[in-house]
Amino acid sequence: MATKTSYTSYYRIADSGLNSSNRDGEKDDERDRSEGDNQPKPQFKDDCFRKMDLMIEFTNLRNPRHCPSGVYVMPSADNFHIWYGVLFVHKGYYKGGVFKFKLNIPIEYPEYPPTVQFIFKLINDVGLFHPLIHPETGNFSLTQQFKDWAPHKYYIFHVLHYVKKSFKKGVLDNLTEKHCLNKDAFDTYRDNPKRFGIMAKQCADLSTSDTVLYDNHNESNPIQFSKLSDEKLEELKSFISPPATERERPNYTSRRTYSSSSITPFLNQQ
Numbered sequence: 487m488a489t490k491t492s493y494t495s496y497y498r499i500a501d502s503g504l505n506s507s508n509r510d511g512e513k514d515d516e517r518d519r520s521e522g523d524n525q526p527k528p529q530f531k532d533d534c535f536r537k538m539d540l541m542i543e544f545t546n547l548r549n550p551r552h553c554p555s556g557v558y559v560m561p562s563a564d565n566f567h568i569w570y571g572v573l574f575v576h577k578g579y580y581k582g583g584v585f586k587f588k589l590n591i592p593i594e595y596p597e598y599p600p601t602v603q604f605i606f607k608l609i610n611d612v613g614l615f616h617p618l619i620h621p622e623t624g625n626f627s628l629t630q631q632f633k634d635w636a637p638h639k640y641y642i643f644h645v646l647h648y649v650k651k652s653f654k655k656g657v658l659d660n661l662t663e664k665h666c667l668n669k670d671a672f673d674t675y676r677d678n679p680k681r682f683g684i685m686a687k688q689c690a691d692l693s694t695s696d697t698v699l700y701d702n703h704n705e706s707n708p709i710q711f712s713k714l715s716d717e718k719l720e721e722l723k724s725f726i727s728p729p730a731t732e733r734e735r736p737n738y739t740s741r742r743t744y745s746s747s748s749i750t751p752f753l754n755q756q
Contacts, residue, residue, distance in 0.1 A: 578653055582691070
C-alpha cells in the first residue's frame with residue numbers, strides 16, 4: 487500500500503530571555519502552548535496528494551490483473567475526476583453489448599466512493615434495462631457490493647470488476663430489491679427470466695446500432711467510436727496483433743501496489 491504522508495505542526499516557543507527566572511519561563515511556555523493549540527492545523531492530505539494517488543490508480547489499471555477484461559477507461563479531457571469507460575459483454579443475457587459509462591470520482595476520494603452512470607438513451611429516453619441501473623438517469627447502484635466502503639480497502643478497480651460482474655448471472659441471481667434502482671427489471675428477472683432475456687438482448691443489439699454506438703457528441707469523452715473502411719480495419723488489426731515474438735506483455739509497475747488478498751476475491755468471482 488502507499489505510504490501515508492503526514493505533516494508535523496511546529497508551534498512557536500517564546501523566548502523567555504536570558505534574564506528571566508525559571509518560573510517566568512515556565513509561565514511563558516504554558517501561555518505559548520495554549521496559543522499554539524488554537525492555531526489552525528495543516529491538512530494531512532491536500533488536493534495535490536489526492537490527485538497523485540488517483541493518477542497512480544489509473545496507471546495501475548494497465549496491469550491486466552487490475553482492470554477486468556473487456557473494460558476500458560480513460561480520464562475526461564477536461565476533468566481528471568471524471569473517467570469515461572466502455573464495457574464489452576461477451577457472455578450471458580447481454581452478450582454482444584457495448585455499454586458506455588462514466589465514473590464520477592469525488593474530490594474526497596478515497597474517503598467516498600466513485601459513482602457510476604451508464605450513458606445509454608434509446609427512443610423515448612428509455613435507458614438500459616438492468617436491475618441495478620436507473621432507467622432514466624443511468625445511475626448504477628453500488629450499495630449491495632460496497633455498503634461498507636472504506637478508504638484503502640476498496641479501489642476503483644474493485645468498482646470496475648463489480649460493474650462487469652453485474653451483467654452476469656452470478657450477481658443477478660443474488661440481488662436484493664432494496665439495492666435495485668430498476669424495480670421492473672428486478673421483478674422481471676425474478677418472475678419471468680425469458681422476458682428478461684429478450685429485453686436484455688434488445689439492449690445489447692441496440693447498443694451496437696449506429697445511433698447509439700456512434701453517438702459522439704460529448705467532446706470531453708476520449709473514447710469515441712467511428713466507422714472504418716475494410717482497409718483501415720485490416721491495418722488496425724495488424725497493429726493490435728503484432729508478430730508472435732512481440733506479443734509478450736510488459737511488466738507494468740507503479741509506486742502503488744495492491745495486496746493479493748484485496749484482488750483475489752474479485753478475480754475469483756469473474
